[in-house]
Amino acid sequence: MAIVMNGKKITAAFAWVESPTAVHMAIKILAGLCALLFLLDIIIHRHTYVPGEGMWGFYTFTGFFAFTLIVLGAKQLRSWILRDENYYGEQSVDSEEYPTSQLDIQNEPAVDRENDQ
Amino acid sequence: MTWLIPPLIFFYGAFLCLFVGRTQRTFITLLAPVIALVSLLMLPMGNMAQVQFLGFELIFIRLDKLAFVFSLIFIIAAFLAAIYAWHVNDKIQQVSTLLYAGAALGGVLAGDLISLFLYWEITAVASVFLIWARRTPAAYATGMRYLLIQVGSGVLLLAGLLVHYNDTGSILFEHMGLVSTGTLLIFLAFGIKCAFPLMHNWLQDAYPAATVTGTVVLSSFTTKMAVYALARGYAGEEILIYIGAVMTLFPIFFAEIENDLRKVLAYSLNNQLGFMVVGVGIGTELALNGTAAHAFCHILYKSLLFMSVGAVLYRTGTSKASELGGLYKTMPITMVCCLVGAASISAFPLFSGFISKSLILDASAKNGYYLVWFALVVASAGVLSHSGIKIPYFTFFAHDSGKRPAEAPMHMRIAMIITASLCVIIGVFPSLLYQLLPYDVAYKPYTTSHVLAQMQLLCFALLAFVFLMIKGIHPPEVRGINLDSDWVYRKILPTTLSAWAASAMSVANTWRIGLQTQASEWIIGIRRLSSPGGLLAKGWGVNSMVFVVTLLLLLVLFLNLF
Amino acid sequence: MSPVWTLLPPLLVIPFIIGFGERFRNLREASIIIAGIWLLYLNNQLYSQFVAGEAITSGELPLLSYYSLKLSVEPMGLVFGLLASFLWVVTTVYSIGYMRGHDEKNQTRFYVCFSLAIAGVMGAAYADNLLTLFVAYEAITIATFPLVTHPGTDKARNAGRLYLMLLMSGSIALLLPAIIWVATAANTLDFVPGGVLADVGLSQSATAVMLALFVFGTGKAAIMPMHRWLPAAMVAPTPVSALLHAVAVVKTGVFVLLKVVTYTFGIDMLSTTEAAQFILPVAAFTVVASSLIAFTKDNLKARLAYSTISQLSYIIMAALLATTMSVTGGVFHIVTHAFGKITLFFCAGAIMVASHKTEISQMKGLGRTMPITMGAFFIGALSIIGLPPAAGMWSKLFIAGGSLETNNLIWIGVLMLSTVLNIAYLLPIAINAFFAQSDDPKIQAKTQSGRPMAVEWNEAPFASLWAIVVTSSVCILLFLFPQPLMSLIGSIQWR
Amino acid sequence: MIATQLPALQIIIPLFAAPIIVLVRRSELAWIIAVVANLMCVLVAWKLLGLVNEQGIIRYSLGGWAAPTGIEYYVDSVNAPLLLLVAAISAIVLLYAYHSVKKSVDSNKHYLFYAAWMLCLSGLLGMLITGDAFNVFVFLEISSLSTYMLIAFGSDRRALTASFRYLVLGSIGASFILIGIGFLYAATGSLNMLDLAQRIPDASSERAILVAFSFISIGLMIKSAIFPLHAWLANAYHHAPITVTAFLAGTATKVSLYVFLRFLFSVFGTQYNFEYLLFNVILLPAAVLGFLIMSVVAVFQTDLRRMLAYSSVAQIGYIVAGISLATQAGLTAGYVHIINHAMIKTALFMSVGCIIYRLGHAHRPSLDNLIQTMPLTCAAFIISGLSLIGVPLTVGFVSKFTLIGAAMEKGWWMMAALVLVSSVLAIIYIGRVADVMLFRKQRLPNPIPQGRNEAPLSMLVPMYGLIFMSLYLGVYGSKTLAVASEAATQLLGGFR
The missing domain is CATH 1.20.5 (Single alpha-helices involved in coiled-coils or other helix-helix interfaces)
Structure with missing residues (x-):
């Protein structure tokens, strides 16, 4: 549950997202919530217009x-x-990349993918 | 005091920016909204800064609660955008941002149509620089299209106000209603800026082309000024309800399949405007409150979304969903802020969208526009699909793109965190916003049935998403262009016009050549007759001269004697 | 003070110009500037006397039996006189920078003809009757002819030929008979508030024909198809294009029409008949068509020339619409367009001097080396388009407003369409200068580094730059403070 | 004493100067005598004009024989200004002639040249001043014969043919006039114009009068070079010595036109002319076609003299057009153009004379960039050219304004329009010359020698004198207009 950043190990707060179990868990929670809400609809009388x-x-x-x-x-x-993408010509905004000179593209140094899991 | 009214403060700032260095400029962009806010708070309600001008009575400041809430959010938006744009070292962008914000503010405060028109045009001219500042040929072309449409709206407004003035003798900017040619023209002018269906495409065309920071600024002002203008001039105009309903629905589909996330947000902006337009169309106090509140909240969360996508663009160089994914690992703060924005726009309870959208939905239901109400409900589910899920999911989660960008710069994070906090604060304490609204309406968003209904809607929509993803039905993100109404003026019009022009030219050429040949034949003939040695110009011999004399004499004699 | 005095400075300076000649060129140009300031002062005197309510006319010079040369002061002329004299000073300063920077030949002749033309303009501005106006009109044509052919190239000579032919044949074959017709019909050529033709009992078709003679005969107003001379005349040195072919000469044309409409026909007469309706479409067509042609021109001055044609037809439309509001707007537009267009031409000249570029396609990225020039160009363009914060907006507003009183939305539609077209052909020049990538590899290298403006400036000589700044500032100042000008125009006696 | 003899002096001075010149023979002296005589003529004409203005019509019986038996000289506001005009133009051209003649005419023939000039002048002045129909013929012959001679002085051999052709045509014209006068005499028994005017309405044979009318009209049309009877003019003007051309262009045709006016209005009366369609069917079309066709022809001429000659015919068309309107305004226009065109065309030919003096030719395409060599001459040509076009502040403008106004007043819109068309043609033919002079680059194998090479001052000064006079009258056009208007009133009012 950690990735390597700048040579240090940093705990990625949201790295759990990629674990299949967590995803399954989330789906289950959602399903449960939905069921709950569905049931609540029977119990609670909604004010309607x-x-x-x-x-x-x-x-x-x-x-x-x-x-x-x-x-x-x-x-x-x-x-x-x-x-x-070139439908409106090569020089259309849809097909061009954002000019990098105006950006500050910074990538974190190489990530040890195996540590992710 | 006239010289210290809020719009002017922005203009002064812009003027100063022309002459100072980078650091000072950055501070000016931050300071101008603060001072403008003070100035706004010190203004009394009512008309101010009235000027006799060219025979017209111009009212530059007309402050009431409707204008106030819009002014306030404009100033806040300008401030937040300034923080977000802390890194920008581009005089043109900074000046135009200040001009643009000031003009939008001025437009909201304008009490007559001529000063409204003035500001209307300044927003067009100032804002386009935020697109051009991208400095690519494509951005230039897009900016040109944008400007033409914006100014087109301006000239319609001008024409309308003149016709209106001619009809009524008044240039006051007050409730007009769709009653005459003049008001119709003004309505269309507002409609263009408000991105009515089929007039909307400038928005999706231009906003994604602007700079990282420019889009944030752009998303706040122009359309909301138009919403304000509609609310001021056409509240209760029934057609607006249907226009609004269509506006909420159709962009959803486009947003769903759009690959460029900033364009997705532009479509989503369009869809949110639809809610506001419906509110204006209903025109009751509740509905107008809803419009104002929704505009307020929407500016915040839409800025937030544009900020987060902008931060991603700033760090990765792309905003295309197909190129992104898995960024949560290295941009967690941006991701959280984005989620807050997504939750707000999807109107989850406790987020700002919930407390404003409900007003409009309730107003439409209470006034018996059931079909419209249903459309809005469906649209709410749609909002979740593109803004609530698509933006964060495909950017930060989904499949890992392998990109490991650094977290957004500090100032961007600050801006996003403040904005996100505002979204949450408003969501949690709605009365903070409600007391600013134009009308005193007691409205409780957090009733059980409300919360329940909204949660049911959203959760089941989410469920559907999960279902579709698992089944693989959900459309994948692919690169490409989706045709929209801009196809007319980007493809069909140029092609047909050039074809027409070519054929017209060839016809004209044929004619010209024909005429030239004919004319040159004539000239050759005349020249032959008249040149030295020609019949008319040679020295006639005695014989012929005498012949002519005789002939003429005979003629005269004949005439005289017979 | 008599308005005749205004003829004096431009005429009196000519011996000095010739006397100083090329050898003492500083003195030569100083003398012109002094004359210019003197002229401005005189015009200002007339203005203050007029505002004080004094009636000012000159003595008469009986040219024809019943018709004499005579000058007088009325608001329209005052506006024109003040405008031309002010811009003369500015243009002179500008041309010092330009002519020297460009190493033009025959500068003495240039300045002499220029002064003569200004004298003609003063005569036109204060003309009290049609005859005087016509005389001044022709004088301007002849005085400016050597300026068109100034470069001495084949192209210049062809242009000069066309210039003279179109303007002279137009004025002699159409304008002159119109004037004589007025003389025969009304027995007077004087400018009288409310017009002299109102009670003459001309039929509607006769009025239309007479109006057409005036409109097409005034070739300087460059309505299609009398416009061909204007783009051709762009071969002249830029100060000439700037002051004469964007301000003095062409404005004399539309000034004639405004005067004729107001003081010969009378707006009441014109607006009650349908006479103008036959010519309005031509003016409207000119507005749109020349905007479209302007698109296709890559040469900057040519594009500006077509833009001028289009803008002139605004004023022609304003005159033909014949409402107080539209004519007010027309007179106003003379001023606003003058400042806008002269700025643009100054910029074109500055670009030519500083970077030797004439084609728009070469001007990409130029804003980095010439930011002041291109910034001024942007402001000038805004004024021409009619966008805030530039003065062109007000005049357009008035012309458009005036067109409504005829209850015909089509004219306002034309104006609006033209606005959009103007944007499309004027703004790109300034925008590409600032935002597009320069073709120059050196500049490219620097801008790639992420600091787009970090390039050394290469502006025109100071004198020219100064003039550009002045005129572009006036564009904005007139936007903020149009009131004095408006009240002057407002004092026109309509009836 | 002298004052009462002024009308006679007007003729006698040049008439007597001619034999004196022949006796003197020395060319300089001949020139001086001619100039002095001519200046005296101007003085006399000036005095006469003053007298007419003061006391109205002057009638002078030659030799004391009272009219109608004797020959009567008759000066009124119609011919008095023309006397001055003719005398003055002759004087100016004479002043100018010295160098030009010296160069182009054999030096041993100079005295003959000046003598012929004096004879011609006296003939022209006589035609103007006389009030006797037969006397008109006499003076006409005097002037014509001397003109043929003057033309024959041309350096080119073609001058002789030109002179001959003119002689034939001129003689036909003169004999027509004589025939006409004969018929008139037969019908009325009088030769005095005043008398004729009174007797014609109740003449015994109307047919005889009509025949007279026709012959006189055609005869005078030939002499005035009214289209289509103009054919003699171009060659004559082209090949004559340029001074002669300048002189004739300003005077000969104008004087014939005056006689034409006299006969048409004073002798026969307006009514006559209309009744017998002369104005509407003959003169008006002749005038209009004349100024149109001849302007077109002028455009295509390459020799300046020929161009100006055709232009003269066109301009005569304007005058005739004014006359054929037969209204106060029309006659004013025609009359004022007689004066104005005389000044313009003489000045133009004088400037061409300067060119010929230096270059030996006046071939338009060879005048490349002449402004560098002869700036003053070119300026003179262009200023006069502008006047011909009718640019304001020149005399041409005054004429044109009046003429078009007159046509409009009468409702002849077509004619007004055609006058304008012809004006545009004038712009073209003058413009072509100006274009070559000012802008054409040198491209001939034998270019004009570089550097200033102006004509002598003695040519330039008179030329500019005339130009300034015409400019003055252009600015103060009301002066000539007043004179013309007075003359028109006089003509329309008939003899008093």
């Missing part, structure tokens, strides 16, 4: 399906409108 809003699980379904549909829709959209 819009007809149908009070329907059981309204927000849960809306959230899930809206998201899914948006992603699917976007995917479809991409198939229509995606073009090569």
Whole structure:
């Protein structure tokens, strides 16, 4: 759980993110949370303004399906409108790199990847 | 006091910056917002700085609560951007930032249409330098497009205000409504700057092209000034509700598939504007409060997001999602700030977006715009998809790009941390913001049902994301360009125009050659007749002269005698 | 004081110019500057006397039986006179830097013709009747002709030929008959508030024809198709292009139209008939078409020339719209465009002197070596476009406002379109100068190092730079303080 | 005493100077005598003009024989200014002539040249001053014969052909006039113009009057070189010694035009001219076609003399156009252009004379960059050229303004427009010369010698005298206009 930085070992606060167990754990927590929220909807009476809003699980379904549909829709959209980066010519802002002279690109020295795990 | 009104303080700062060195400039950019804030707080409510000018009564300061909340956030945004841009050693950027912020502030405080127009145009001219400052040919071209559209909006405003003046004899900037040609033109002018659907593409075109710091500045002012102007002039105009609804929805799809993260944020900006426009369109006190609050919060979290993506760009040289990933390892603070911004924009409870967006959603529901309300709810889920998840996930997590950039510089971190703190503070203590709002409305965002509903929406959306990722349905990040309405003026128009021009030229050439041939034939004929030795110019012999004389004599005699 | 005195300084300085000649060129140029300041002083005297409410006219010189040469002072002329005399001083200072920096030949002749032209402009500004105006108009044509052909090249001679042909044939074949027509119809050529043709009973078509004769006959106003001389005349040395072909000569053209509309036709008469509606489209077309042509020009002066044509047609439109607001804007635009365009031309000349560049495509990155020049260029361009914080905005506002009183949105649309076009062809020059990569490898090397402005300056001579700074500052000052000028224009008697 | 004899002196002085010159024979002296005589003529003409202004019409019976039997000299506000004009122009050209003649004419023929000049002058002045129709013919012949002689002095052999052609044409014109006068006499029994004017309306045979009218008109049209009867003029002007051309251009055609005016308005009366379509059908088209076609022709000429000759025909077209309007304004315009064009064209030919004096030719394409060599001459040409175009502050402007105003006043818009077209053509032909003089680079194998090589002062001074006079009258145009207007009133009012 540590990476080497400037020759020193530094504990990366968020390195756990890459461990599959942690990811699985996070997914499980999310699933649990979702279940909880779903159940709460039965218990707690939501104050509503819009007809149908009070329907059981309204927000849960809306959230899930809206998201899914948006992603699917976007995917479809991409198939229509995606073009090569040079579509507007070589000198378009979409295809060029940000001029490095104005940046301060600093990389941490080589990282010992094996220590990551 | 007239000489110390807040916009002018920025202008003075800009002027000073022209003549001083780097350190002083940096301090001026920091100091100007502070002094402007003091000046703003000292201003009394009501009209000030009224000037008789060219036969018009200009009101440079009209301070009421609506103007105040926008002014305040503009000043804060300018201050935060200044911290973030501490490292910049570019006179042009610093001067134009100050001018731009000052002009935006001036526009919000303007009490009449002419001074509004003045500031409207200054924002256009000043802001474009933040794009050009990237100093590449592409940035130049983009900046030019941006400027043309911005000034186009300005001239529409000018035309509109003149027509309006001609109709009503008044140049006061107050509630107008869509009642005449003049107000329609002004509406369109506002609409362009507010990035209405189909007029929106300058935003996605230009903001990602600006400098690292420039985008942060740009994201704060222009569009919010337009929202303010709409709120001032067209509150309750029903069409705005539908425009706003469309605005919240369609950018989501584009944002979802866009690879350049700054462009994703630009689309997201567009989508957030939609919420505000809906608020303006509803026009009730609650809705307008929602608009003002949302603008306030939005400036903060959108700045924050642009800052974090900018920091990544600053350290890695790219902001393309396909090139990034795994940066959390070396940029943890940036990552946390980004997450705060993402949570705010997605309106998680306890973050600023939640307490402002709810106002607008409730207003639309209360006023019976159910369909619009539903659109906004869907859009809220969409916001999560691109700004809440995509930005942080693909930058800092996802697959490891192998990039190990250093953490953002200290000043950027400071700026981001302050901004993130503000987002959280407002989220936790909403009354801090609410008391600034234009109308006194008692509103409690943290009711159980509210929190529950929002959490359900967001968590299930998250769940969907996880589901889609696991199933591999979620679209991968690929390099490329997504066509949008700028296709019209970047592709179709140039091609067709040049084709037209070519054919017109060829027709004109044919005509010209024809005419020239004809004319030269004539001239040759005349020349042949008239040159020395030609019929008209040679020394006629005696015979022919006498012949002519005789002929003429006969003619005269004939005429006279018969 | 009689306005005739204003003719004196530019004429009186000529013997001195010739006398000092090339040998005492410092004295020669000093004498011109003194004459310029004197002229400015005289104009200012006229201004203060006028403001004090004194009626000022000169004695008459009977040229034709009923019509005499006569000068008088009225607000429009005063604006023009003050403008030209002020800019004469500035341009003289500028041309000292330019002509020497550029090693021009025949400088004495240059300055003599220049002074003559200024005398002509003074005559035009204070002309009290159409005849005087016409005489001054022709005098300017002839005095400026040697200036166009000054370089002595084939191109210059062709340009001079075109210049003289178009302006002279235009004025003699169209403007002169129009004037004679007025004389026969109204029995007077005087400028009278409210116009002299109102009660003559000209039919609408006759009015339209007469108006067309004036508009097209005044070749100096460069409405299409009478515009060809202007780009051609750009072969002249830059101070000439700056003062004469951006200010004095062309403004005389539009000044004639404004005067004619206000004092011969009378705005009431013109706005009640449809006569102007036939010519307005031509002016509008000129505005747009010349902007489009300007795009295609890579030579800086050529582009500025087409921009001038476009801007002149703004004023023609203002005159033809014939409302108090539009004519006010037109007179105002004479001033604002003058300062904006002269700045641009000064910059073009400075670039030519300092870095020997004439083509826009060569000027990339030039802002690094010539920041003051290019900064001034930016301000001048803003003024021409009509954006704050430059004065051009106000005049455009008034012209656009005036166009509304005719209840026709198309004219305002043209102005707006032109604004956008102006941006597209003027701003890139300054922007590329600052932001684009220079072609010069030395500068490239330095800018690559991350400090974009860390290059040694290479500005034009001080005299020229000074002039540039003055004119560009005026662009901004007039934006902030247009009030005195406006109140002067506001005192025009409309009826 | 002298004052009462002034009309006679006007003719007699040059007439007597001629034989004296022949007797003297020495060229310098001949020139001096001619100049003195001519200056005296100017003085007389000046006095006469003063007298006319003071006391109106002067009538002088020659030899004491009263009119209508005797010959009467008649001076009014129509011919008095022209007397001065002709005398003055002749004087100026004479002053100028000395060097030019010395160079171009055989030195042993100088006395003949000046004698012929004096005869010509007296003939011209006589045509102007006389009030007798037959006397007009006599003086016409005097002037014509001496003109043929003067033209024949040209150095070129073609001068002889030109002179001959002019002689034939001129003789035809003169005999037409004679025939016309004969018919008039037959119909009315009088030769005195005043008398004729009174008798014509109730003449026995209207047909005879009409024939007379036709013949006289055509005859005078030939002499005035009105298009299309102008053909003699170009060659004559081209090949004559340039001084003669300058003299003739300013005087001969103008005097014929005066006689034409006299006959048309004073003798026959306006009414007549309209009734018999002369104005509308003959004169107006002749005038308009004249100034259009001849201007075009002038554009394409390469020799300056020829160019100016055709331009003269065009300018005569303007005068005739003014006349054919037959209104107060039109006549004023025509009349004032007689004066103005005389000054302009003489000055132009004088400057061409200077060029010829130095270069030996006036071939336009060979005048490259002449301004370097002869700046004053070129300036003179260009200033006069501007006047020809009608630039304000020159006399040409005064004429043009008045003419166009007159046409507009009468509603003849077309004519006004065509006058303007022809003005533009004038810009072109003058501009082409100016262009070559000022800007053309030297590119001929035999370029003009470099360095200042101005014509002698004795040529320049009179030339500039004339130019300044014309500029003065250009600025104070109201003076000539007043004279012209007075003359027009007089003409329209008929004899008083």
